[in-house]
Amino acid sequence: SQQGEEDPQALSIQEGENATMNCSYKTSINNLQWYRQNSGRGLVHLILIRSNEREKHSGRLRVTLDTSKKSSSLLITASRAADTASYFCATDARPYSGAGSYQLTFGKGTKLSVIP
Amino acid sequence: EAQVTQNPRYLITVTGKKLTVTCSQNMNHEYMSWYRQDPGLGLRQIYYSMNVEVTDKGDVPEGYKVSRKEKRNFPLILESPSPNQTSLYFCASSFGGLETQYFGPGTRLLVL
Numbered sequence: 001s002q003q004g005e006e007d008p009q010a011l012s013i014q015e016g017e018n019a020t021m022n023c024s025y026k027t028s029i030n031n032l033q034w035y036r037q038n039s040g041r042g043l044v045h046l047i048l049i050r051s052n053e054r055e056k057h058s059g060r061l062r063v064t065l066d067t068s069k070k071s072s073s074l075l076i077t078a079s080r081a082a083d084t085a086s087y088f089c090a091t092d093a094r095p096y097s098g099a100g101s102y103q104l105t106f107g108k109g110t111k112l113s114v115i116p
Numbered sequence: 117e118a119q120v121t122q123n124p125r126y127l128i129t130v131t132g133k134k135l136t137v138t139c140s141q142n143m144n145h146e147y148m149s150w151y152r153q154d155p156g157l158g159l160r161q162i163y164y165s166m167n168v169e170v171t172d173k174g175d176v177p178e179g180y181k182v183s184r185k186e187k188r189n190f191p192l193i194l195e196s197p198s199p200n201q202t203s204l205y206f207c208a209s210s211f212g213g214l215e216t217q218y219f220g221p222g223t224r225l226l227v228l
Contacts, residue, residue: 030214031214033216033217035217040204040222040224041221041222042120042206042219042220042221042222043159043206043208043217043219044219045216045217045218048215048216088158088159090217092213092214103149103161103164103174103213104161104213104214104217105161105175106151106158106159106160107158108156108157108158109158
């Protein structure tokens with residue numbers, strides 16, 4: 001089941017510009033995470049934001065979470081060519097029955113291209 | 117160095133020939149999981165394990181088996197691979213199912 005959906009699917013910007021990616025989800029969450037994947041390689045964790053947090057920073061990354069709109073955004077400031085990658089959001093999918101254990105579900109990702 | 121390792125990294129096999137992809141982590145994580153990644157479908161969870169001898173199905177478990185006999189290892193078994201299991205497979209581990217996931221480098225599988 002798809003919980004998080006990233007938008008846009010692809011984004012192309014010039015080096016030095018800011019890149020913004022969005023993630024929308026359907027049900028209540030405990031936390032939301034952002035990951036980065038360089039072509040064909042393993043995903044690398046960027047930021048985890050909990051449901052009671054609204055904003056978090058890590059270096060050039062800024063993540064916001066709006067639980068009322070069920071959405072999150074990832075902002076990369078002053079982008080570099082090395083930021084070229086796919087970016088995924090991941091949320092916990094609570095079973096509708098309310099029973100069982102939680103697991104993360106990933107969106108399909110935003111493919112970011114930063115042109116030197 | 118803290119890491120998740122997978123072997124093999126690349127594998128070409130034929131339909132019906134049983135195979136195992138190994139996954140090992142050295143971070144003493146309790147939670148481990150397997151994902152497959154396909155173009156246009158994103159990352160989908162196959163199986164996960166919350167601890168030794170505790171496993172459960174993810175979103176796409178059909179055609180796969182797992183076992184968790186030791187905390188550090190979580191092998192993925194394809195008893196009778198079929199071409200629709202051609203994919204890029206990732207193992208991941210963490211302290212909890214909802215916490216930061218540490219991913220392996222991936223195993224690219226081609227089933228002919």
